[in-house]
Amino acid sequence: MVSGGTFPYSSFSQKNNPQLAFTLSCTFTEGTPLSYSYIFYCFCSCSFICVIAALLNKVSLQVTVEAVIGGSVLLTCTSAARHKLQDTEVHWRHNGSRIVFDIIKGEDSLEKQHQWYKNRAETFPEEYMRRNFSIKLNDLSHADAGKYICYIKPSDEQETVKLILKDRENEKEEYAGAVSVGTPSHCVYIALFTVLIA
Template sequence: MRVMVVRCWLIYLILHLIDKGSLQDPLEIEGVVGDSVILPCSYKERVLNPDERNVFWRYNTHKNVYDIEKGKEVTEDQDAVFKDRIESFPLEYKNGNFSIKLNHLRFTDNGEFFCYISKVERQYNLRLTVRAPPPTLSPPKPTADSRSSSMKTQQDGIVNFLIAVLEFFVLHYF
């Protein structure tokens, strides 16, 4: 009897975890250093009352990214690495949209982000990959050496031209 209770409890726990999305593959998000990304999180099954709008954003399970409690932002316990870099969309909370925008991306932002909507026990997992910006194709800046060598080339060209003109006159008129 005891073994059967333990098995039923384990099956219930596994089904509960699967239902809540805890075992889901994280959504892959890519960004570029210095840019911004939207980290999506929404609940559309029903309209949440303001008292039910409790959402907790975490980075690598322990750093506090952003909290929404009863539909209001709470940043007192926000980790210093995210201070002044997070934007949310309070007008969208009533629609179940608790997405945030992470600005001024850094390589150290690579990792797992979690959005947990507590009253409905829904969790979203996101994996952010931050890459370097693509190289710019700007022309190389001239240096003192390159300017003098290009001037030398121009002078050599003028000298060669004058020699050719002089040879022309010598051959045709003398």
């Protein structure tokens, strides 16, 4: 039992576990008894927060985007890590296996790119320094639908983009429907004009 001041956890940890390299200090009001169980609680709480922070850094983000057959789409991928660009590798994969695009040490690497994406997938090299590794996919077809995963090393970051594709005919029908519902017909304008001049 300890009372008053600050208890340096380093001395306690070194006695019981010399491998702990950090220092955790628990402060308390003078005269208030502090048990070793409370110190252990402080240690566990700090460790839990550190573990959660590490897991959040590695969590896989997922977004869903829609595009039209024959059009283009932007698949976003950014990194929060501050590794040097020369030490960074980015791998874009489609449905888990197809190699869409690789960026190695800040340079585009197309040697292993799947034939399906040749001359259709493009990146933005001027954005690499800003940790933006998004790609643009052109001339879309139904086979392009699915999940695109962006792996970033050595930070072990991962972003997933789910691509949903629509036919142009469906897009036009939806637009026409929205216009017909939201816009009065010419007959309404004529009727209003007739009422005003009557």
